[in-house]
Amino acid sequence: MKEELFASGRNIPNIDPYLNIWHWQIPSYLFLGGLAAGILFFASFFTIMGKENEMEATVKKAPMIVPFALVLGLFFLFLDLKHKLYFWQLYTTVRIQSPMSWGAWVLMAITPLSFVWAASYVRVLFPKWDWKYDILKKFEKWVIANRILIAWPMALLSIILGIYTGILLSAFNARPLWNTSILGPLFLVSGMSTGAAVIMLMSKDHKERKIIGRIDILLIIVELFFIIHLFMGFLAGSEVQIIAANLFLGGKFTAPFFAFVVILGLIFPATLEALELKGFKVPMVVPAILILAGGLIFRFLMVEAGQITRYLY
């Protein structure tokens, strides 16, 4: 009969604490990547629908911050590397089985695209801006004439980027909390919701905010379903996954997860948005900031908790 089971582990002080090898850089990057994916998706979607002028903040303003978000996220990824001078090795090979590899390539494609997109609207927002060189002016002209041509690949790449932020984690079967395919769609939806929040912060047009607010409520409902689905899957899974789920269902991550992510980050802002749609006066800053904070905290909790779930010891 098993009454007590303990493993002494290994008395090597430099190893075990170091296995938590991912710190603030990874969740911060996942947040920025998801947010960028969300904004770019909405921008290209409404462009394809031919609504550039009705959805000014979505198509023109919000994408301005995407290049900064992506570059900052890439910088965080770079900070995370322990063998920094060799980072270029990422771009010497394509490894289909490694999500990190194709994620690196997707970022390589979508980051310049986001620069081009933002640059093509610079003169709309800052009429005094001058591109100075003829070649840049010609390129701008070409981009403006072919926006739809850019919008299609951008929409596709933004979805891949959003899913990738989740699949990056779910590919590790050694970390049972991450090892679930729902993480890809969950991070995509959450990223799109944070993107919508940024748009709501930047939009001054009531009609546009109403449309984005409606989409955001839908996204939040889907996200809540995915979260329930996530834990249902774990609880019906193997022992290590049940232990992983219990970190959030009674364990030490329960309070921050339900308070800051589920209630303050999803349910409360969705309620505020719904009230706004019903005609109540709600400053949109409040739900937007709550959604952004909730998304960030969600990623920090998932990365932190995932690293303490394992098969042995």
Place this chain on the structure above:
Amino acid sequence: MRYAMAIDTRKCVGCSDCVVACQTENNVPVGFCRDWVVEVVDGTYPNVSIELRSERCNHCDNSPCVRCCPTGASHFEDGGIVLVEHSKCIGCGACIQACPYDARYSHPEGYVDKCTFCIHRVREGKDPACVSVCPTSCMYFGDLDDQNSKIVNVLKNRKFKSLAPEAGTKPRIFYLV
């Protein structure tokens, strides 16, 4: 050729000689290790049993670390030995997250390091350092495809287990029980 190791938990006394031999042979920096000894105590006094296990990289057949490596630094060598090519490793930590055995660590110089089955010794026809120093000779190293090898023989005649087989990695370190 398929290299593997069998470790007799009934003969192991937990002296950690394998750990020290590895650190010396492979110049492992102080405070780190590529192999380690785990004691699992079952029950309460006076009805206790103890299992001692010398653990290391399992050089899995279905290696999640090789799969997730974005640069191909983690790769298979002859005989299925999993190695990290230092000059290709960017230190992203993906393989550390992917390993269910926590067999990898971040070397102070930046790249990821782990057990190599002492491939430099194996190529010379010698046993890995840990195997060669074991005072109770509780470790067997050899080729699973060679029907006359000691390891195949011992696996035929003894009961054995591997660690976390449910992780689906097809580990190649076997513990004789």
